[in-house]
Amino acid sequence: MAAEKTTGIVLRVIPFSETSCIVTMFTRDFGKVTTMAKGARRPKSPFEAALDVLALCRIVFLNKNSDAMGLLTEAKLERRFRSATRSLDRLYAGYYIVELLNSMTDDGDPHPELFELSTQVIRQIDSSEISDKEVGLALLNYELKMLSILGHLPMLTKCVSCGREKTTIARVSFGLNAGGILCGACRGGESNIVSLSPEGLQFLLKIVGGQIGEQSRNSDNWNGQYQEQLNINENVNLSKELVGEDSFSGAEAESQASERTEVLEEDTTGKEADRSSKEVRRLIHKYITHLLGFQPKLYKFLRNL
Ligand SMILES: [Zn+2]
Structure with a gap:
């Protein structure tokens, strides 16, 4: 069982027990990865506030070889998605990217180019880099580039x-x-x-x-x-x-x-x-x-x- 380091976008966080969560991320080096985050729901969680949907995190996880779920051991927040409190439309745009990554990619199938593209568009949507009017076009651009990377253009x-x-x-x-x-x-x-x-x-x-x-x-x-x-x-x-x-x-x-x-x-x-x-x-x-x-x-x- 190897300890792997990478960077990932949080796609889904599901409470598992009183103290743990199951976290799905789209990572730069391993593609989509689902791990158990033990203690993530404790008040003083070792992951602090890193495990929010659309957050960009540096992580360490134990990658199990079989179908067993990996174990998340570290998650450090690099960038949080802040639009949740500012614009509902931008929040939906962010959630849509998450939904596409979740449904269009497979577990353990890395696409570093898609990872870079996704972090870039999430940053744009979450900032004043683009106006409200440009968000739709940014999504269309993202969809087409994603289709191209995945061979479906x-x-x-x-x-x-x-x-x-x-x-x-x-x-x-x-x-x-x-x-x-x-x-x-x-x-x-x-x-x-x-x-x-x-x-x-x-x-x-x-x-x-x-x-x-x-x-x-x-x-x-x-x-x-x-x-x-x-x-x-x-x-x-x-x-x-x-x-x-x-x-x-x-x-x-x-x-x-x-x-x-x-x-x-x-x-x-x-x-x-x-x-x-x-x-x-x-x-x-x-x-x-x-x-x-x-x-x-x-x-x-x-x-x-
Ligand atoms: Zn023809």
């Missing part, structure tokens, strides 16, 4: 099924099962399709290409292939004569396919960017729900963001 630049390049500015079909956009020919046999507007797709490509959100501030182009496609797409936008000449065109949707196609409701009052942002967030929420097989509980609390 949808294909957005060509048909995920046959590889055909997208060359029009028409609406596209996004296949939740297929994991990306589908051309007219491939859409026929697919179920679970969501229709995405050209503005929505462009917005999505800009985020993934690092042109919208936190990445643009850091000039951190986190996905070069999308950057390239974005430039192509912007050129295509100017070539109106291409509209409708490609099997990606939404105009020639077969009646069968359109029955299966769910058009996301669109808000016609807001600005275009706002509308695209909302459309894309709804799409990504549907995609994550599809990947997980259930809808994250926190979705309904994120409506104000």
